[in-house]
């Protein structure tokens with residue numbers, strides 16, 4: 001096949017013919033959608049996930065990137081998405097990693113989405129779901145490295161390149177590889193993506209968060225590292241969550257909310273005049289905010305509760321409190337879960353081990369769905385993963401798609417994001433889950 005004339009830096013321009021199994025060779029066959037040539041090279045563990053050292057390009061990126069209109073027409077046999085799909089499948093069957101990012105901070109699925117390659121995008125999502133289900137079975141969740149400071153460094157350039165119209169084909173030139181010794185095969189098969197809630201980076205965890213100082217400041221709650229714990233722009237999501245859990249906002253229900261934050265959802269719950277309103281909150285500063293002498297919350301809600309004693313704040317981690325509620329025979333019509341600094345494994349444990357016992361037969365369970373919300377493909381993967389895990393736990397889920405007004409959202413560091421370390425939400429749609437017990 002001829003090399004695309006317009007892309008002198010492209011993979012095939014730099015192939016050292018003497019290096020079977022080298023990064024360049026593997027990328028070359030992936031780029032040319034040559035499944036037959038690729039297959040024998042993938043018989044060594046890790047080969048399907050080699051990364052070009054300079055651009056971070058993997059064979060998946062190369063196979064997908066070769067489908068840009070410019071690159072496709074440059075391939076002399078006119079092949080396209082179907083041929084690429086065969087190669088992408090071969091790579092996934094050989095252990096390719098679905099969520100490796102290149103130097104543009106794009107996973108292969110991000111490239112497919114940007115280029116409008118729906119079938120290839122779907123293959124990447126399916127691979128992500130399989131991988132995450134497997135890691136869930138192995139209980140092997142680990143933080144993904146893709147969203148740390150590196151992203152901040154590369155983000156601007158990446159955006160600039162796209163705005164300039166330099167899509168895909170110009171993004172990933174391969175470095176010079178003179179001999180097989182130069183080849184670095186990246187074996188990283190035990191990586192799972194853990195969609196964190198409202199934060200990214202391995203430096204934040206529940207223990208540190210619960211010890212950190214918090215600041216309530218002008219429409220947001222941030223921790224001492226300026227991670228956004230809760231923000232006022234989420235108010236409409238909280239409103240829709242309450243409407244999903246309590247259709248018609250009917251009064252007199254028994255409600256459990258985990259994670260008080262700014263008290264946005266609890267204020268809405270209190271307005272429905274529940275017969276029971278239990279809140280679990282672990283952070284001392286948040287507890288002070290709820291219960292302290294200057295607080296507008298607890299005193300009002302205690303006074304207005306239609307059932308004396310119906311309003312109660314349980315101070316402590318839900319992991320310690322929920323088992324006691326269960327033992328005490330408490331049940332609820334509506335349960336909402338929205339914590340901070342905990343990984344998906346905790347949410348899964350909550351809805352698997354506790355929700356079925358705490359929920360009334362006709363009750364509803366919801367949670368803040370921020371799983372992987374800083375990247376479309378991660379959000380799409382985790383929608384499917386959580387749905388399967390909910391089903392395993394005996395819960396049916398209905399998704400309501402809400403618009404998140406991105407025009408109002410400003411860019412990182414501006415508007416509502418000013419003073420927040422990292423923008424944890426980048427998507428224009430929110431999938432709101434409302435769960436019920438399977439019959």
Ligand SMILES: C[S@@+](CC[C@H](N)C(=O)[O-])C[C@H]1O[C@@H](n2cnc3c(N)ncnc32)[C@H](O)[C@@H]1O
Pocket residue numbers: 206229230238258259260261262263264265266280281282283286316317318319338339340341342
């Ligand atoms: C995102 S905020 C909740 C926002 C809330 N939905 C609202 O409408 O304002 C998360 C809250 O969960 C609390 N939290 C974090 N880990 C917790 C745990 N293990 N148990 C109980 N609360 C926890 C945090 O301190 C924080 O107040």
